[in-house]
Amino acid sequence: MPNDPVTVAADGTVHLPARSVPPPRGISDTARRYLATPFPIADWPPVSEVAAYRKQIAEVDAGFAAARAQALASLPVEVAVQRMNGVPVYTGVPRRLAAGRRDQAVVFLHGGGMIVFGGELVRGTAAESALQFECRSYAVDYRMPPDHPYPAPVDDCVAAYRAIIERHEPRNVIVAGSSAGGNLAAALALRLRDAGLPAPAALVLLTPEVDLTESGDTFQTMAGLDNVLKHSLMQVNLLYAGGHDLKDPYLSPLFADFTRGFPPSLIQTGTRDLFLSNAVRLHRALRRAGIETELHVWEGMPHGGFGGNAPEDTEVTAEIRQFVAKHWGRTGMSEGSRS
């Protein structure tokens, strides 16, 4: 057996030697190829460099726009854009919408660290989420920093949701989000609860960024191993917070009091996800509070899945569909059963 020169300090700090980590063996070839592909987003500048942010945000969005538009053209879904309570919302409707799914809807909140993947790119979010959830999708183009830090993004989600539940009964609405969108989905549920507004039937939280303080262990252990999120996003988080306390549950929903109620939630992550700790800690917090929740973790999966074309990505979609099929039509908000 290897004689690793690993040492552990008195406080528990582990000193690891340099090492080579081979790709996971127990994943699909497509997934393995994805892990070998560098993700095309460079490090973000310090929070004070607003001009540099504007430039890089524009570059990142432009870099994704062409491929996104091409993918969108071939999808069997109709997308339109409208203002709902003043917020731009892209609606996606599958061309073949099942008869039993005409009343159902998903409100999908896109990821992108609260700074990228907005505007026209949300057209693709609407299309993909409509097909993934097999129902009408409302993809909210919420405002973002640097011009619109917290609470503007959450405010927009609340405003759009209020318009959506005028068209759909809340028990027919699922709120979902990926990464930063998972943060907003959870924050939206807390805002609705605290305002006494009707909850959605359930939440789908995909590799959710629920702790902007980044106190989770996998921010350390998975740094460099997640090929998408290579390390801390703290500067971006500070840009989003705009001076607000990162520990506020509306900014970091992980720290909310869930015994006061929260919708049933599916939580998805992977063993190479920088946000693995975010996901498992939220799952545990919901379990402690007696909230119905499912945790699903995929082998070797980094932040955000394996790019969409791997069998593992298809399996994520299958879990989502099974979960929402169970929850549509049920009243969402449940009181915590334990304190």
Place this chain on the structure above:
Amino acid sequence: MPNDPVTVAADGTVHLPARSVPPPRGISDTARRYLATPFPIADWPPVSEVAAYRKQIAEVDAGFAAARAQALASLPVEVAVQRMNGVPVYTGVPRRLAAGRRDQAVVFLHGGGMIVFGGELVRGTAAESALQFECRSYAVDYRMPPDHPYPAPVDDCVAAYRAIIERHEPRNVIVAGSSAGGNLAAALALRLRDAGLPAPAALVLLTPEVDLTESGDTFQTMAGLDNVLKHSLMQVNLLYAGGHDLKDPYLSPLFADFTRGFPPSLIQTGTRDLFLSNAVRLHRALRRAGIETELHVWEGMPHGGFGGNAPEDTEVTAEIRQFVAKHWGRTGMSEGSRS
């Protein structure tokens, strides 16, 4: 942001520089102290050195015996030993056994890599599992290598189980195991299924060693970060297999065809568990086959929990109790609903 000199080879191999990983922030003080404590088991010798194994096994067991006996003396539980179908089984009965729990039983299969923690140490296993599951416990002192490699350990579990279901209806029996015992619990369930014998109501698989080929990603990514299992146990696995194929589902239950049926299963692990991949891959395999299963992952937790005295360990017990309360009295074996 740090500019890590992480590089990724064309095949996806990640080259990580030396680094220091601080203890997790989001865990209890007791848990953090446990992570700073070296686990007192040295590396195991190569599989061919049988005499060295005998010596080290005796030393490890002796090292745990005194503390174990002391802990046992204070526990409110009666322990006895008997032979059941020729197999030594330690029975633990809580002094305060709830009236509604007189017919229920847990069959608990101890861990220890298939080589240690047998004999008199199983007395402690019986006591602790009786209290954890709040019912009569049958802790099987199965034979082990080097003298009794596979299939002797599994054979003993089958033999003991057959005797136990003469005293308890199978729907009142939970089979549980930790680490190597989780392997045996899953292997036992497969053996029962394939022999047409009655299944237990459910399985509780604590950080289970379900893949003796060690093909999981966290055998690489968590090496050195799990303070209990620091790296591969392959030499021990080969000693156990005694020349049998490590990929055989009776040796590595992860590779079984679960569409043919498997009991509902709770699976527990942690984000610093060398066996995290074992756990999440088994959960996914069961989900794919349509088997009822729950995955619970604790932040920063290494293999086997935080030593038993941390609030997180209490939470593991709470999840176990909630799970078994739901499953006792139900017929265990379910056909896979999907193939």
